[in-house]
Structure formats: structure tokens, C-alpha cells
Amino acid sequence: MLSHGPATSYDLKQRVGYTIGNFWAFAHSQLYDEPARLAEDGLVTSAVEESGRRRRTYSITDAGRTALAEWLSSPTPEQTEVxxxxxxxxxxxxxxxxxxxxxxxxxxxxxxxxxGDGYLAxxxxxxxxADRWQVKSLELGIRFERCVEEFWAEFITELEADQR
Known part of the structure; x- marks a missing residue:
């Protein structure tokens, strides 16, 4: 998420909630703990405000972009978990x-x-x-929800017919 721009942990929580949080569950604590770990590993930097709330803003480093590119190019053999x-x-x-x-x-x-209606909106x-891959992610979400919606609609029809 930091590849889209610098962010505080709260900003990350907002970004995730509106985007990948639709299909990948995150514990909110992870969005607060993980940036600090990534900073320790040199994959992101952190800057703390001098005054005020002293919020910590994280930014991705070149090493972080390299790690992201390596992760994106690695195989993905896992089955989808429902x-x-x-x-x-x-x-x-x-x-x-x-x-x-x-x-x-x-x-x-x-x-x-x-x-599905929410994804469509x-x-x-x-x-x-948005970049085209974010749009494609939403399109798959829409198709998935419409497919499952159709299953339940057909099942409702079947159950109502059984009751007659």
C-alpha cells in the first residue's frame, strides 16, 4: 500500500478498508505493527512529526520496491480460500x-x-x-458476488417450489 504513496498507519487502514480489504482480511493491529517491522528490515522509512500528534509516516524504499517486485513475480500456486x-x-x-x-x-x-452492488459503485x-489492475480486481469481485448471488436466487426459487 505504501507503493501508492507515503502513509501513516491510520492512512493504511483507510486505504486497505476501501480497496484490498474487500477481498483480503487484515487485522487492524497488523496495519500498525507491520510498517515498523518493514522499517527495521529497511523496506520502508519512517518519519515522525516534530510537533502536534507526532504521527509516524511511512514511505517505501528502493529495497522495498525491489522486494515488492520479487513478490509479484513469484509463483502463486495456492488455491483460493473461501x-x-x-x-x-x-x-x-x-x-x-x-x-x-x-x-x-x-x-x-x-x-x-x-x-456486488457496492463493488459496482x-x-x-x-x-x-485508478490503474487498470485495481479496476480489474473490482471486476472480478463483481463477477464473484453476482455468481454467488445467482446461486442463492436459484436456491430460493427451489425452496419456494418445494413449499408449494
Whole structure:
């Protein structure tokens, strides 16, 4: 995130929350602890305000840019991890009441629709000034959410047909 410009830990928290936080979970403490570790490793520098709140601003170094480039060029063989509480509940639905399934399906459908709509609105806000890879990331997020939204919509239809 510092490759986009200098930032305080609070600034990083804001940037992450609006961008990669949509698809990569970060503990807020990590956004406060990690820059100090990166500074110790020489990958970023830190400057403290002389007065006022004495905020610490971090900036990426040439060594940090090199490390980022190396990380970006390394293989990515890991499988995508999906952690969806609704999907987990669906898997174990045999042990609960079927009456809860329709409520679960409607809630998950609404959740994924809202998230997809949010990604779409975000895309429209940044399309003219963000780099194309950030836009492509949002496009994949939109497609993912629409696909899952469609699954839950079809499941709702199936459950409603079963009730008739």
C-alpha cells in the first residue's frame, strides 16, 4: 500500500478498508505493527512529526520496491480460500430445521447482492483515475458476488417450489 504513496498507519487502514480489504482480511493491529517491522528490515522509512500528534509516516524504499517486485513475480500456486458462513451453514443444514433454509438463502442472497452492488459503485467511482489492475480486481469481485448471488436466487426459487 505504501507503493501508492507515503502513509501513516491510520492512512493504511483507510486505504486497505476501501480497496484490498474487500477481498483480503487484515487485522487492524497488523496495519500498525507491520510498517515498523518493514522499517527495521529497511523496506520502508519512517518519519515522525516534530510537533502536534507526532504521527509516524511511512514511505517505501528502493529495497522495498525491489522486494515488492520479487513478490509479484513469484509463483502463486495456492488455491483460493473461501470462508462463507452461509455456505458452511448450508453444508450442515441436514442437522437443523428446513424452515431456516429459506431465511438463510434470502439473507445470503441479499448480502451478496449488496456487496456486488457496492463493488459496482466503487468501480464507477474509480474507473477514470485508478490503474487498470485495481479496476480489474473490482471486476472480478463483481463477477464473484453476482455468481454467488445467482446461486442463492436459484436456491430460493427451489425452496419456494418445494413449499408449494
Amino acid at each position: 470462508r462463507d458462513l452461509g455456505l458452511l451453514k448450508l453444508f450442515f443444514a441436514t442437522f437443523g430445521g428446513e424452515s431456516n433454509l429459506l431465511e438463510l438463502a434470502r439473507a445470503r442472497h441479499a448480502s451478496h447482492k449488496a456487496r 466503487q468501480r464507477e467511482q474509480i474507473i477514470d483515475h
